[in-house]
Amino acid sequence: MNIYGVLGYPAKHSLSPAMHNAAFKKCGIEAAYKIFEVPPVKLPVFFSSLAVKNISGFNVTVPYKETVVRYLHKISEEASFIGAVNTVKIVRGKLHGFNTDGEGFVRHVKEGCGMSFTGKTVAVLGAGGAGKGVCFHVCREKPKELRIYNRDRAKSLTLYNRLLQCFDGIRVKVIANADDLCLRDADMLINATSVGMRPSDGMIVPRPALHRGLFVYDLVYNRNTALLEAAGAAGCRISNGLGMLLYQGMLAFEVWTRKKAPKECMEESLRRALRRR
Numbered sequence: 001m002n003i004y005g006v007l008g009y010p011a012k013h014s015l016s017p018a019m020h021n022a023a024f025k026k027c028g029i030e031a032a033y034k035i036f037e038v039p040p041v042k043l044p045v046f047f048s049s050l051a052v053k054n055i056s057g058f059n060v061t062v063p064y065k066e067t068v069v070r071y072l073h074k075i076s077e078e079a080s081f082i083g084a085v086n087t088v089k090i091v092r093g094k095l096h097g098f099n100t101d102g103e104g105f106v107r108h109v110k111e112g113c114g115m116s117f118t119g120k121t122v123a124v125l126g127a128g129g130a131g132k133g134v135c136f137h138v139c140r141e142k143p144k145e146l147r148i149y150n151r152d153r154a155k156s157l158t159l160y161n162r163l164l165q166c167f168d169g170i171r172v173k174v175i176a177n178a179d180d181l182c183l184r185d186a187d188m189l190i191n192a193t194s195v196g197m198r199p200s201d202g203m204i205v206p207r208p209a210l211h212r213g214l215f216v217y218d219l220v221y222n223r224n225t226a227l228l229e230a231a232g233a234a235g236c237r238i239s240n241g242l243g244m245l246l247y248q249g250m251l252a253f254e255v256w257t258r259k260k261a262p263k264e265c266m267e268e269s270l271r272r273a274l275r276r277r
């Protein structure tokens, strides 16, 4: 039996086992998806025992998305751009790294929410791991303009320069202050910061900036953040990040099995696991 799992510390809270085990069952694949909760001191042992444990692939979560890169033999273009990996596939003992978060986000917005980025003005909050993945994939969709705000401006400038190197003719602006995002003429606002993860977190953009024509997406998946509540009240279309979690999982499943992921079954298991929490 092939073994898959999620590597993290902590990792017990992960919703991925429910989603992937349901998918393996649905597709008749003899595999099990486990939780690999590994403290930092045991990480080298985890990597040296992959073959013995018959592990064919795994997801990577906090705090290892960047750390794992040094253990890999090959990494995909997007994972290399982001500098972080969330999916590893083991092929004849070689470890291949991928990052399905950004593509998961874009696929969810396009297929799940029925929206397009092409020709749109898109504002992204955050230039950390999640923000980089989102910006990379949004740029592939040829937006009219991408505006990036990050508290640490040096990070958004680095991201800006790398996007210009990767995407010919792309229009990107770095915004120094969230109040200057100029959402009036924007079509989409994406929160890729960790602000909102804690229930006590406040808003990152001023409420009056939210307007009816704006689609607001928050990558936080387990509830609607203060930003989404305010956006909903302002008449915006909104989405939390549960769909992104689903799509990044579907993409990981497809990387591992080369089979089409069973969307409905994975979504149902994910929602059920979230309710049980």
Ligand code: ATR
Binding pocket: 125, 126, 127, 128, 129, 130, 131, 150, 151, 152, 153, 155, 192, 193, 194, 195, 204
């Ligand atoms: P992830 O992999 O989830 O993106 P990360 O790489 O640690 O995690 O990035 C966290 C993001 O949330 C960053 O954009 C961070 O901004 P800084 O680069 O300025 O630290 C952002 N963030 C975290 N706390 C924040 C806060 N209180 N206000 C604004 N941005 C915040």
